[in-house]
Each structure stands twice: as structure tokens, then as C-alpha cells.
Amino acid sequence: MTRALALVCTxxxxxxxxxxxxLAGQIMAELSGLGVEGETVRVVDHEVKAGxxxxxxxxxxxxxxRKKVLASDILVLATPIWLGHPSSVCQRVLERLNAxxxxxxxxxxxxxxxxxxxxxxxxxEDGAHKVSADLFQGLNDLGxxxxxxxxxxxxGEAQHGTDYQDLxxxxxxxxxxxxxxxxxxxxxxxxxxGSSYPPxx
Numbered sequence: 725m726t727r728a729l730a731l732v733c734t735x736x737x738x739x740x741x742x743x744x745x746x747l748a749g750q751i752m753a754e755l756s757g758l759g760v761e762g763e764t765v766r767v768v769d770h771e772v773k774a775g776x777x778x779x780x781x782x783x784x785x786x787x788x789x790r791k792k793v794l795a796s797d798i799l800v801l802a803t804p805i806w807l808g809h810p811s812s813v814c815q816r817v818l819e820r821l822n823a824x825x826x827x828x829x830x831x832x833x834x835x836x837x838x839x840x841x842x843x844x845x846x847x848x849e850d851g852a853h854k855v856s857a858d859l860f861q862g863l864n865d866l867g868x869x870x871x872x873x874x875x876x877x878x879x880g881e882a883q884h885g886t887d888y889q890d891l892x893x894x895x896x897x898x899x900x901x902x903x904x905x906x907x908x909x910x911x912x913x914x915x916x917x918g919s920s921y922p923p924x925x
Contacts (some may be wrong), residue, residue, distance in 0.1 A: 731765055733813040734766060734768060746889050747876065752800070772817070773786065808849075808855075831922075840869050840912050844875070844877065845875060874905060877898075878898050
């Protein structure tokens with residue numbers, strides 16, 4: 725069974741509504757329809773401490789989230805745009821993932837080798853391509869694989885107050901892009917499960 729984990733990096737704790745959580749949920753629904761088992765976690769609901777270690781101690785919630793990442797085949801990072809950048813919560817997730825950048829399996833491969841990553845971005849101004857590019861680079865450095873169409877996003881007009889969650893219905897273009905992301909991510913995860921990367925030198 726292919727497993728997916730969505731880490732939602734909104735700044736809003738539950739139960740407050742979140743556009744990032746909404747878009748992540750739509751991705752997970754598409755993946756579920758493809759037979760992928762999934763879990764969605766709103767990171768800000770957990771005490772993920774700042775740092776670049778696997779366990780920062782003192783009630784740090786990252787070790788349990790890390791276990792979920794390592795147990796998944798597909799990782800979805802969902803973030804809002806703030807001042808043209810991913811949220812601080814999303815940056816913290818990347819920093820905590822970075823604790824494993826030098827870790828490897830018995831074949832010398834980074835631990836995320838064979839795992840597929842995808843990105844969801846929401847905001848009220850342009851910047852989705854820049855934010856996804858930042859996340860793509862970080863995820864690739866960490867050893868994740870990206871399928872074609874590995875991002876789905878929605879951005880409103882500049883200087884506007886409408887959020888994604890305020891829309892009466894999902895725009896057709898966003899729905900189609902979300903569907904493509906899910907199909908390609910699930911397909912790639914299946915391929916990697918059946919044929920792992922060669923040992924690293």
C-alpha cells in the first residue's frame with residue numbers, strides 16, 4: 725500500500741480554517757481515489773522546536789513527525805505565501821528534515837531516496853512559482869524525487885483579501901492541476917517502490 729503524508733504549514737492552529745489545509749486535503753482526496761492511504765498533519769498544532777537535529781528534546785514533536793515522514797512514500801508540503809516566501813513553519817520543517825541530510829541506508833543512499841515529494845501553495849499575490857522553486861530545491865537536496873507537475877497552487881489578485889477557502893468552488897484549472905499532481909506522484913511512487921535507485925558511491 726502506498727502511503728502519503730501531508731504536512732500543512734499554515735500559521736493558523738486548528739480548528740481555525742486554513743486555505744493551505746484545504747488544498748492539501750484536496751490533494752489527499754485525489755490520492756485516496758488512486759488507492760493511496762494518507763494522513764494530514766497541521767504542523768503548528770505540534771511543538772516542533774527550532775533546530776537542525778533529529779530530536780531537540782524538551783517535548784519536541786519532530787521525532788514523531790519524522791517517523792511519519794520516513795514511513796511515507798509521498799510527502800506533500802502545503803504552505804501559504806508570506807512576503808514572497810514559504811511560511812516560517814514550512815522553513816522549519818525543511819530545517820528539521822535537514823538533520824537527516826548526511827544519514828544514509830546500507831547502500832549509501834539518503835533516507836528519502838525512493839520517496840516522492842509534492843508541493844501545494846496558496847496566497848493572495850504572485851509568488852507561487854518562486855515558493856515552489858525554493859521548496860523543490862530543498863526537497864531535492866534532501867533526496868526526495870519530484871514528478872512532473874509536482875506543484876498545485878492558487879493565488880488571488882495582488883492587494884486583495886480573498887483567500888482560497890473563500891471561493892465558492894474550486895477553479896477548474898486548480899482542480900485539474902491537483903489531479904495531475906496526484907496521478908503523477910502516485911505513479912512515480914509505484915515505480916520507485918518496484919525499482920529503487922542504485923547504491924550511491
